[in-house]
Amino acid sequence: xxxxxxxxxxxxxxxxxxxxxxxxxxxxxxxxxxxxxxxxxxxxxxxxxxxxxxxxxxxxxxxxxxxxxxxxxxxxxxxxxxxxxxxxxxxxxxxxxxxxxxxxxxxxxxxxxxxxxxxxxxxxxxxxxxxxxxxxxxxxxxxxxxxxxxxxxxxxxxxxxxxxxxxxxxxxxxxxxxxxxxxxxxxxxxxxxxxxxxxxxxxxxxxxxxxxxxxxxxxxxxxxxxxxxxxxxxxxxxxxxxxxxxxxxxxxxxxxxxxxxxxxxxxxxxxxxxxxxxxxxxxxxxxxxxxxxxxxxxxxxxxxxxxxxxxxxxxxxxxxxxxxxxxxxxxxxxxxxxxxxxxxxxxxxxxxxxxxxxxxxxxxxxxxxxxxxxxxxxxxxxxxxxxxxxxxxxxxxxxxxxxxxxxxxxxxxxxxxxxxxxxxxxxxxxxxxxxxxxxxxxxxxxxxxxxxxxxxxxxxxxxxxxxxxxxxxxxxxxxxxxxxxxxxxxxxxxxxxxxxxxxxxxxxxxxxxxxxxxxxxxxxxxxxxxxxxxxxxxxxxxxxxxxxxxxxxxxxxxxxxxxxxxxxxxxxxxxxxxxxxxxxxxxxxxxxxxxxxxxxxxxxxxxxxxxx
RNA sequence: GGCCCCAUAGUUCAAGGGAUAGAACGGAAGUUUCCUAAACUUUAAAUCCGAGUUCGAGUCUCGGUGGAGCCA
Numbered sequence: 001x002x003x004x005x006x007x008x009x010x011x012x013x014x015x016x017x018x019x020x021x022x023x024x025x026x027x028x029x030x031x032x033x034x035x036x037x038x039x040x041x042x043x044x045x046x047x048x049x050x051x052x053x054x055x056x057x058x059x060x061x062x063x064x065x066x067x068x069x070x071x072x073x074x075x076x077x078x079x080x081x082x083x084x085x086x087x088x089x090x091x092x093x094x095x096x097x098x099x100x101x102x103x104x105x106x107x108x109x110x111x112x113x114x115x116x117x118x119x120x121x122x123x124x125x126x127x128x129x130x131x132x133x134x135x136x137x138x139x140x141x142x143x144x145x146x147x148x149x150x151x152x153x154x155x156x157x158x159x160x161x162x163x164x165x166x167x168x169x170x171x172x173x174x175x176x177x178x179x180x181x182x183x184x185x186x187x188x189x190x191x192x193x194x195x196x197x198x199x200x201x202x203x204x205x206x207x208x209x210x211x212x213x214x215x216x217x218x219x220x221x222x223x224x225x226x227x228x229x230x231x232x233x234x235x236x237x238x239x240x241x242x243x244x245x246x247x248x249x250x251x252x253x254x255x256x257x258x259x260x261x262x263x264x265x266x267x268x269x270x271x272x273x274x275x276x277x278x279x280x281x282x283x284x285x286x287x288x289x290x291x292x293x294x295x296x297x298x299x300x301x302x303x304x305x306x307x308x309x310x311x312x313x314x315x316x317x318x319x320x321x322x323x324x325x326x327x328x329x330x331x332x333x334x335x336x337x338x339x340x341x342x343x344x345x346x347x348x349x350x351x352x353x354x355x356x357x358x359x360x361x362x363x364x365x366x367x368x369x370x371x372x373x374x375x376x377x378x379x380x381x382x383x384x385x386x387x388x389x390x391x392x393x394x395x396x397x398x399x400x401x402x403x404x405x406x407x408x409x410x411x412x413x414x415x416x417x418x419x420x421x422x423x424x425x426x427x428x429x430x431x432x433x434x435x436x437x438x439x440x441x442x443x444x445x446x447x448x449x450x451x452x453x454x455x456x457x458x459x460x461x462x463x464x465x466x467x468x469x470x471x472x473x474x475x476x477x478x479x480x481x482x483x484x485x486x487x488x489x490x491x492x493x494x495x496x497x498x499x500x501x502x503x504x505x506x507x508x509x510x511x512x513x514x515x516x517x518x519x520x521x522x523x524x525x526x527x528x529x530x531x532x533x534x535x536x537x538x539x540x541x542x543x544x545x546x547x548x549x550x551x552x553x554x555x556x557x558x559x560x561x562x563x564x565x566x567x568x569x570x571x572x573x574x575x576x577x578x579x580x581x582x583x584x585x586x587x588x589x590x591x592x593x594x595x596x597x598x599x600x601x602x603x604x605x606x607x608x609x610x611x612x
Numbered sequence: 613g614g615c616c617c618c619a620u621a622g623u624u625c626a627a628g629g630g631a632u633a634g635a636a637c638g639g640a641a642g643u644u645u646c647c648u649a650a651a652c653u654u655u656a657a658a659u660c661c662g663a664g665u666u667c668g669a670g671u672c673u674c675g676g677u678g679g680a681g682c683c684a
Contacts, residue, residue: 034631044630046667056667081631082667333615334683376616377682403617404680408624440650470625474618475680479637482624486650488636489625496650504647544628556626559635566651573646612648 002540003073004030004041007086011043014066021051032537038078039085040533046082056082093532094521100535101592102517107539107599109153117363119157120146120400122370123288127275128168129197131282131422133405133478134372137467141402142370143288143605144468144551149368151603152546157362160290161354164272165297170253172196173267174246175203185274191281191423192274207246214240258344282422287460287605292361294354300345303353306389307338307345315388326385336381351382355391367393368549373401373473400549403475405467425480429459432484457607458492459484464606465491469555489559491606494597497562499612500569501594507575508587515591516584523581531568531589534561538596542603551604558600565593 001009005025012025029044045060052059060079067074067086075089100106122142125131131139142158150156176183176199185192215221221239226232241247256264283289307324310316316326316338324339338349345353358364369379379399386394407420433455446454466483470476486492505515524532538557545553574590577583598608 029630031628031630035634037631042631046630049667083631336683372681373617374681380616401617406680436650440648466624474625477624479624482637485637490636492650493636496648500648500651507647548628552626556635563635569647570652576646612650 003088003092003536004540006071006073007041007043007067010067010071011063014063014070015048015051018062018066019051019053023048023051032533033085037080037083037085038087040088040529041086043084043086044082045079045084060084090521090524090529093524093529093536094519096532096536097588097592098518100538100596101588104595105599106592106595107542108151109543111150111153111155115153115155116365117155117157118149118366118368119159119358119362119364120149120368120370121159121161122146123160123283123290124163124371125160125279126163126168127193127196127272128172128200130191130193130278133407133420133422133425136286136422136425136463137402137405137472137476138370138372139283139286139288140464140467140605141400141472141551143286144464144603145368145370145400145549147603147605148542148546148549148551148554151542157292157364158290159292159294159358161294161296161299162276163350164295165257165300167250167254168200169268169272170250170257171203172200173264173271174250174253175199175206176271177267179206185277191278192271192276193278193282194421194423195278196271196275203246203250207244210244210246211237211240214243218243254344285423285426285460287607294357296350296354299353299357300350301353302356303349303351304339304343304345306352306356307349310389326381326388328381328384331384333377333381333384336385338385348378348382348385351378352385352389355382355386355394355397359391359393364393366396366398368398368400370400370402373403375399376401398549400472402472406475406477408477408479426459426463429463429480429484430455432480433458433462436484436486454609454612457609458495458612461491461495461601461606461608463491464604465494465555468551468604469559471552472550489556494558494562494601495606495608496612497565498594498597498601498608499610501565501590501597502610504569504574504590505587505594511575513575513583513587515587517588519585519588520581523579524585525582527568527571528585528589531561531564531593534564535589535592535596538600542600545603554600554603558597558604561593561600562597565590 007030008025008028011028011030012023015021015023027047029047031042031044033039033042043060043063045056045063048059048063049056052062054062057079060077060082064077064079064084064086068077073088073092074086076087078085078087120142122145123131123135123139125135146156146158176196179202180199183195185195188195190198215236218240221236221243224232224235224239226235253264257268307316311318311324316324318324319341321341322343323337323341326336326338328334328336336348337346339345355367358367371379376399379397379401383394383397383399386397388394434452437451437455437458462484463480466478467476469489482488483490484492486496508515538561541553541557545551569590572586574583574586577586601608
């Protein structure tokens, strides 16, 4: 039982004794005391006035006195404006410190074999383009979430679904065949995902040129006239699309692919393997990984089967043109297409198939999809469909929805051609870190490899922290320059605080000062207890963050702690302290703060440098 | 047209229905016998509008306004 619950129970008991009225301990409001007030925990007395039938001050006094008398941990109290502020005994804080200091996994709850199994899907790339800034938010959130859920006592399977089939892949293949001249990532000295992405763009460019040409030369199309100019343009474009040879060839290729034409399949495999090599490099750079990867080329047929089975059972219906639909109007939603008139599957169908395979492969208790909020509707529908097909977990699936990432210069949307490439962005960040460090003249005496590793840690720490500190559901603005600043609410600031503590501990060790195993309670000072209050909150924050799936909570916590420590260190000079007991306490607190920072950043997937 | 999300200092972000709405960057003023000045101190500055629920609303409800997204 933690102290909060203990206080709740104690207050409930006191109320029963004083006012002869039973209250549920859980309804007693116990908060961490505001920073600007004296005390550690605060009982809100307003809700209790109906029971005590006395003024707030009087009620607070009575309960406060009883707490001091009956609860060992409560040393003193103070009632201010209806808030009962409790100050805990130094011995209590000394215990907290001892516990935290002796436990390397402080704040984490380990999972055993029987713990719930949670599957997290994230990343979900298309094989026709490289990862971009939006994927970065996705990957970082997914990876951090997996750790957050793991340290809350769950088993986790990280999974990735690769969209490796469909017309878009055929476009890349076609372009490569037509204009690639047999080039490879090696021959072009280019990452495979970028190469394939370039050919996708090439197709689009040629296609647009073709449409323009058709619209300018085709007499039939020129004859189309609608009531407004806009509509005319639209109709002509649609007609031109029908006449496009390029698009026709791409469609033919897709049919060949579905019919498992050996030549097309082998080209598809070759180009996809280039892409995967490129992705792996990016994932490695970002420091994310997966336990199991699914490919839509393997799952779409399963989905089709399930849909057709549902059709037989009357759960779906067929339109006159042969397409298959789900009617969701009684759920307050629309009708949703599941199979096109040519029998090909849509995303929804594939997701149904993927879900089936996953639950066949793992005894999953919970499924979390990390996917952008533009797909909110999709997952609403998926949940209902899975439920309707008869998967009981369908209703409980979690769509971990996050907002778009924008840049200070403006929106990043692929159709405007301002996509920020993930690899380029990370490389820029590393370059910036290197330049800044050189300017500051730091890292002297490091080998090049050691220094480069620090630059990488800093650059990724900056990127990860900046993105993860924001509430996922909100649209956010990523500012690369700000993110890598050593001042402010940034990753490097927190990393730097850690490195400084390490530096202090090294100096202490050089001076022959040992870090004690346990603190001396009697010489704990107010400022130190303030830090211990932060340390005490870490397990609470991690648990709460796990409950609401919020790496942001952990990120902001880490920053607060680092900042608090900086202030602490400025008020006290640890190494110059003459009193051995006080110095011991401070060294132990410093060491523990470093550990808590490290653990918090670990949850976020951020590394810490021992020196920087 | 229907559905969903968002709205807090100049800017980027915080705030489990609780006290005087916190930080950071930027602005203004300062601090160097002590740690890595990549630090610290002080200061000015905000809840989109209007109702409602509540002892108490940035937070919950309803109605506007503005922005983003999805479905046709």
